[in-house]
Amino acid sequence: MNNEWDTIVVGGGASGLGTALESASRGYRTLLIERGDFASYTSSKSTKLIHGGVRYLKQGNLRLVREALLERSFLLEKIPEIVKERSIILPTSSFIEKNYYKLGIFTYDQLAGSNNIRRSKWLSKEQLIKSVPYLKRTFNGGILFYDAQFDDSRLAIQLARSIYDYSGTAVNYTEVIRIDSKRKQIACIDHKKGNEITLKYKHLINATGPFLDRLCNLENSKNTKKTIRFSRGSHLLINSNRFKQKDGLILPRTKDGRVLFILPWKGIILAGTTDVEMKHLGSEPKVSNEEVEFILSGIRSIYDVNIEQKDIISTFSGIRPLSNQNSTKNTSKISREHRMFFSESGMLSISGGKWTTFRKIGEDTINFLEKLNHLKPTISLGHEIQINNHLKLWHQAEALYCKEPINQELIIRGRNLARSLKKEEYAFNAEDILQRRTRVGLLAPKTAKKWKPILDQALDIL
Numbered sequence: 001m002n003n004e005w006d007t008i009v010v011g012g013g014a015s016g017l018g019t020a021l022e023s024a025s026r027g028y029r030t031l032l033i034e035r036g037d038f039a040s041y042t043s044s045k046s047t048k049l050i051h052g053g054v055r056y057l058k059q060g061n062l063r064l065v066r067e068a069l070l071e072r073s074f075l076l077e078k079i080p081e082i083v084k085e086r087s088i089i090l091p092t093s094s095f096i097e098k099n100y101y102k103l104g105i106f107t108y109d110q111l112a113g114s115n116n117i118r119r120s121k122w123l124s125k126e127q128l129i130k131s132v133p134y135l136k137r138t139f140n141g142g143i144l145f146y147d148a149q150f151d152d153s154r155l156a157i158q159l160a161r162s163i164y165d166y167s168g169t170a171v172n173y174t175e176v177i178r179i180d181s182k183r184k185q186i187a188c189i190d191h192k193k194g195n196e197i198t199l200k201y202k203h204l205i206n207a208t209g210p211f212l213d214r215l216c217n218l219e220n221s222k223n224t225k226k227t228i229r230f231s232r233g234s235h236l237l238i239n240s241n242r243f244k245q246k247d248g249l250i251l252p253r254t255k256d257g258r259v260l261f262i263l264p265w266k267g268i269i270l271a272g273t274t275d276v277e278m279k280h281l282g283s284e285p286k287v288s289n290e291e292v293e294f295i296l297s298g299i300r301s302i303y304d305v306n307i308e309q310k311d312i313i314s315t316f317s318g319i320r321p322l323s324n325q326n327s328t329k330n331t332s333k334i335s336r337e338h339r340m341f342f343s344e345s346g347m348l349s350i351s352g353g354k355w356t357t358f359r360k361i362g363e364d365t366i367n368f369l370e371k372l373n374h375l376k377p378t379i380s381l382g383h384e385i386q387i388n389n390h391l392k393l394w395h396q397a398e399a400l401y402c403k404e405p406i407n408q409e410l411i412i413r414g415r416n417l418a419r420s421l422k423k424e425e426y427a428f429n430a431e432d433i434l435q436r437r438t439r440v441g442l443l444a445p446k447t448a449k450k451w452k453p454i455l456d457q458a459l460d461i462l
C-alpha cells in the first residue's frame with residue numbers, strides 16, 4: 001500500500017464510504033481505513049429505508065426531508081437492484097387523525113416534487129383490511145405512500161468497490177491507533193497481518209460514527225469533549241407467514257413517541273425500532289429483553305395475531321451516533337442532520353447523518369474541507385457519480401449460502417465462492433460473508449451456523 005495520501009478517511013460506515021468516494025472522485029489520492037469489516041458497526045444495522053423520513057416532518061425539519069428525498073431518487077435510479085421502491089401504509093383510527101396524517105403525507109409528496117415515486121392515496125377500511133389482513137378492525141382506513149428500501153451492508157460493499165473505480169483505496173481490518181497531527185501521520189494495525197504501518201496524509205477525516213470522540217482523543221488526549229450521544233435502536237426479524245402482507249406498515253406513535261415499522265424485507269418481516277440512550281459503547285450492541293417486549297407489544301397493539309418469541313428468526317441492534325447538540329433533549333428528538341467540525345490540529349470530524357444521505361455527507365464534507373483549508377475548489381460529480389453495479393457474486397452468494405442440506409457438492413461450490421468473495425469483495429472471514437456480503441446470518445441463522453466453519457476454513461481462518 002502507498003504510504004502518502006491526500007485524504008485519509010477513518011471509518012468504513014455510510015459516512016466514511018460516502019466521503020472517501022467523493023474525495024476520490026474529485027481527484028484526491030484517497031485512502032479509507034476501517035478497523036473491522038465495512039459497515040460492520042452501525043451501518044449494517046439500519047431499518048433499511050432510503051427515505052426522507054415522514055417522522056422528521058413532525059420535527060419541522062423540511063430541509064432534511066427534501067434533501068433526503070432527492071438522494072432517494074438518485075439511488076433508486078443508480079442502483080435499482082439494491083435500492084427498491086417500498087409501499088408503506090399508515091393506518092388511522094379517527095377522522096381527525098386521518099386528516100392530520102393526510103396533510104403530513106401530502107407535504108411529503110410535495111417535498112419530493114418531480115422526484116416522487118408515486119402519489120400517496122387514501123385507503124378505505126375495506127381496502128386497508130385487504131392489504132393488511134391481520135390488522136385490528138379498530139382502524140377507519142389508512143394512507144398508502146411510497147419510500148425506498150435497501151440492503152445496507154451490500155450498498156457499503158458497492159461503495160467500497162466504487163472508491164477503487166475512482167482510483168482510491170479502501171481497506172478493512174486496519175485500525176488507527178495513534179495520530180501525530182504535527183507530522184501529519186497516523187499509525188495503524190493491520191489486523192489481517194498483525195503488523196503496524198505508518199501513513200502520511202494531507203487531510204485527515206474522522207468518520208468513526210459512535211467512536212468519533214475516541215478518535216479525537218487519540219489526536220489530543222486532553223480532549224474530553226463529548227460531541228456524540230449514543231442511542232441504541234433494535235429490530236426483530238419475524239416469520240412473514242404471521243403477517244401475510246406485501247405492504248409495509250408504520251405505526252406513527254409508540255409509547256415512547258417513536259414510530260414503529262413493520263416492513264417486508266427479503267421474504268421476512270423486519271420490525272423496529274427502539275431508541276435507548278446509552279452511556280457507554282460495547283463491541284457489539286445487543287437487543288435487550290425490554291426492547292423485544294416493546295416491539296412485540298407495539299405489534300400486538302395493532303395486529304390481531306399473537307406474535308411470540310418463537311416467531312422471531314433473529315434480532316440486531318445498532319448505535320445511532322447523534323450530535324450532542326442539546327443535552328436535555330430526548331435522543332429520539334435529536335436531529336439526524338450531519339455536521340462537520342475541525343479540531344485544533346486540523347482533523348475534520350463528521351457527526352450525525354443518515355444512510356440515505358451518505359453521498360450528500362461526502363459532498364458537504366469535501367466542500368467544507370476545501371473551504372476551511374483555502375484549497376482550490378474541485379467540482380463534485382453530484383448525482384452523476386457512478387456506483388459500482390457489479391452484482392453477479394452477490395446474487396450467487398445469496399442463492400447458495402441459504403441452501404440446505406449442505407451436501408458435498410454445495411460445500412465445494414461454497415468454498416470456491418468464498419475465495420472469490422475474498423478476492424473481489426474484501427471478505428476476510430465467514431462472518432463477513434454470512435452477515436454482510438449476504439444476509440444469511442439474519443434470514444437463516446441456523447444455516448449460517450453450519451456454513452461458518454466451512455467458510456472460515458476455506459478462507460484460512462481456522
Ligand SMILES: Cc1cc2nc3c(=O)[nH]c(=O)nc-3n(C[C@H](O)[C@H](O)[C@H](O)COP(=O)(O)OP(=O)(O)OC[C@H]3O[C@@H](n4cnc5c(N)ncnc54)[C@H](O)[C@@H]3O)c2cc1C
Pocket residue numbers: 010011012013014015016033034035036037038039040041042043044045046047048049050051174175176177207208209210211215231232233234273317318319320321352353354355356357
Ligand atoms: C437502529 C438504526 C436504524 C437506522 N435506520 C436508518 C434508515 O432506515 N435509513 C437511514 O437512512 N439511516 C438509518 N439509520 C442511520 C444510519 O444507519 C447511520 O447514520 C449510519 O449508518 C452511520 O454511519 P457512520 O459511518 O457514521 O457510522 P458507523 O457505521 O458506525 O461507521 C463508523 C466506523 O468507524 C470504524 N472505526 C471506529 N474507530 C476506528 C479506528 N480507530 N480505526 C478505523 N476504523 C474505526 C468502526 O468500526 C465503524 O465501522 C439508522 C441507524 C440506526 C442505529
